[in-house]
Amino acid sequence: MGLFEKIFKRPGARSAPEGFFETFTAYTPVFTNWNGKIYESELVRSAINARATHISKLNVKIGGDATPSLAAKLKTGPNEWQTWGQFLYRLSTILDVQNTAFIVPVYDLNWELSGVYPVLPSYCEIIQYDGEPWIRYQFRNGDHAAVELKYCGIMNKFQYSDDFFGESNLALAPTMELIDIQNKGIREGVKSAATFRFMAKVNNFAKPEDLAKERKRFTKENLQGEGGVLLFPNTYSEIQQIKSSPFIADTDQMNFIKQNVFDYFGINEDVLQNKAFGDKWSAFYEGSVEPFAIQFSDVSTKMLFTEQERASGSFLMATANRLQYMSNTEKLNVSAQMADRGIMNRDEIREIWNLEPLPDGQGKAYTIRGEYYLLGADGSVTRKGDDLTSGNQ
Template identity: 70%
Template sequence: MSMGLFQSIFGKIAAKSLASGFWTTLDGYTPSFLTWGGELYESEIVRAAIHATATHASKLSVTVQGPANPKLQTRLRQGPNEWQTWGQFLYRLCTILEVQNTAFIVPVINEFGETVGMFPVLPSSCEIVQYGAAPWLRYTFRSGQTAAIEMARCGIMTKFQYKSDIFGENNHALTPTMDLVNLQNQGIAEAVKNGATFRFAAKMNNFSSDEDLKKERKRFSRENLQGEGGGILLFPNTYTDIKQLEAKPYVVAADEMERINTNVFNYFGTNEDVLQNRAYGDAWSAFYEGKIEPFSIQFSEVATKMLFTERERAGGTLLMATANRLQYMSNTEKLNVSAQMADRGIMNRDEIREIWNLPPLPNGQGQAYTIRGEYYLLGSDGSVTKKGDDLTSGKS
C-alpha cells in the first residue's frame, strides 16, 4: 500500500507502539498469521475457480438496517470506502479469503478516531498482541509498514479453521493436486514442442577423431537447420543407417485431467458449470447455498460486529449482504414464480419487475398488489372475511 492509502486507512493509530506481549489463545501457539499460497493464484484453473466465486460474491447487495450511527450508515450506502465500490470490495475480500483462508477487514478511521468505512487488507503477517486490557491486531505489510488496531474494531473472516482459535488453516492440503497441475502443464508444453520437431540418427563413416565429428555436426546444422534450408535435409554419402527418431512425449489422459480439475473444484466449492456461466435455476441455487450464502452470512455478521456496538446491535442495527436468487432462474421459472406470487398478493409489481431486471414503475405505481378475484381471505373461524376483488380494491 502507498503511504497515502496507509495513512488514510489507519490514521494516527498506525504509530501506536505495542510492546505488552502476545495475547494468549487456547490453542497454545503464538497467535500469528503468515500469508501462504500466493503462488496458488498463479495457477490458471485455481484462478478461474476463485474468480467465479468472487464474481458472484461481488453481486451481493449490501444494506444497513436500524437507527444507530446514521452518519456511518450514510457513508456505507455510498460504498465501503472512498476507493472502492461494494462490488470491488466484496470481490477482493472473497478472493483473499479463498486464497489465504483468512481475510482481514480494517476500519477506515478519520482524524477524530471515528470509523468512516472499511477496507480489506492483505498483510504479509498479523500478530495478536496484548495492549492494556484488550487484544490488538498488529499487521505487517510487504512494504515493511506496520499498523496496529484494536481487535474489536477489525473483522476476521476464516475458512478451514481448525488448529488456530482465530485464523484459518493454510493450503498445504492442496499441494499434491497443485504438483499434478504443474506436471500436467509441463507435459502438455513438452508434447507440443516435441510434436513440432524432427530427430534423426545416422552413422558417419571416415571420421577418425572427436574433433572431426564436432566439425561435421556444426556444418550439418549450419547448412540444413539455419538460413534457407527449404525444409529438405541433405545427407552426404558418408552417412549410413539414417533413421528418424519418433518422440513419444507424455500426454495427460482426459480422465486424469478431469480428476485433477475435480480436486480443485472440490477444494474451492465450485464446478465447471459455474466457471463457464452455465449454472442457473436449481444448479445455481445449489452453488449459492453452498458457497455464496455462507460467505454473505459470515461477512454480514463480521461487519455488523466490527461497525456497531453491542447496544446498537441489540437495538436492531445491522449490515446485511443479500442476493435476489430469483434472478438466476430460467425465464420459464421466473414467469411461473411471477404469476403465482402476483396472483396471491405476495409480491407487488415492482418486486416482480426486479426479478426480470426491470426498473420500478414511476410515482409509486409498482407498490400496488394484485390478487385474483376467486381468492378469499378466511378468518380464524373459517368464515369468509374478504373476497379477492375487495382485497385488491381495499374494501372491507
C-alpha cells in the same frame, strides 16, 4: 499521504505490548501470508474468480437506527476507493487464497467511522496492550499498524488449530504439483513436436577429427541457412527420425485434477463457464455464496455496531435475489403465482426481471385474483371485490 496513512489514522500503542493474547489452543495467534502462489495457476485463478464474481453481486444493506451518518456513507460504498462490488470481490479472493481475510475500519478527519477496507498483510499477530487485544499488521513494504481487535473483522476458512485464523492451503499442494507437471509436459510436447531430430550412421570415417569436421560441414550446409531439404551424402546410412513421446495426462486424469480444485473451492464447471441457472445456481448459492454472505454480514455487523446497537436492530447484511437466476419459464411461473396470491407486489416481481420499480410508488400495491378468498382470523371470508363479509363457508 498514501492509502496506508488514510486508512490507519488511529494512533497505535505508544509503549511495548504486554505479550501475545492468550488463546485456548496455546497456539501463538499469528497469521503469515502463505506464499504457495496458488493464484498463479490458471485453473485455480478461474475457480477463485468465478466464486468472487458471484459474491461481488451481493446487495449490501444497512438496517437499524444506529449511526445514520455511517449508514448513509456505507450505502454508496464501503470506502472512498472502492464500490461494494470491488470490495466483495477482493475480500472473497483474499479469503480463498489465504483462508483468512481482514476487514479494518476507515476513519475520517474527525475520527468518525466512515467505512471499511480489506487488507492483505504479510504478517499479523494478536497482542495484548492495556488489557485489550490488538491486531498488529505488517505489510510487504515494511509498514506496521495496530488496531483494537474489537474494531476489526476477521473472516476465515478451514479454521482448526488457531482460535482466530484459518489454515494454509498446504492441503492443495499435491494437486498444484500435478497441475505444474502437466503444464510442463504440454510445453515440452509442443517443443518436441516442432523439432526435427534424426540419427544416421556415417561410413568411411575412422578418425575422430574426420567425424568432427563432417559434423561441422553438415551443420553449416544444412542447418545454418534459410532452411529447406536435408541432403545426405552416400556416406550416410541407416538414417531414421528420432521420435519422442512426452507424457501428457489423459482426459480422466485431467478431470480428476480439475475435480480436486472444484471440490476445494466449492464450484463446478457449469459455474466456471457461466452455464449454471435455476436449481444448479441455487445449489451453488447455498453451498458457496450464502456461507460467505452470512459470515461477512455477521463479522461486519459486530465490528460496526456496539452490542446495544445490535440488540436494538442495527445490522449490515449481504443478500442476493436468487430468483433472478431462474430460467425465463421459471420466472414467469413464480411471478404469476406470487402475484395472484398477493404474496409479492409489482415492484418485487419487476426486480426478478431486472426491471426498475414503478414511479410514484405504483408498484407497492398487491394484486389478488378474483376467485381467491381472504380468510380472516375470526373465521370470516371476504372475496376480492366484495364489500360485505359473509360467515364461515
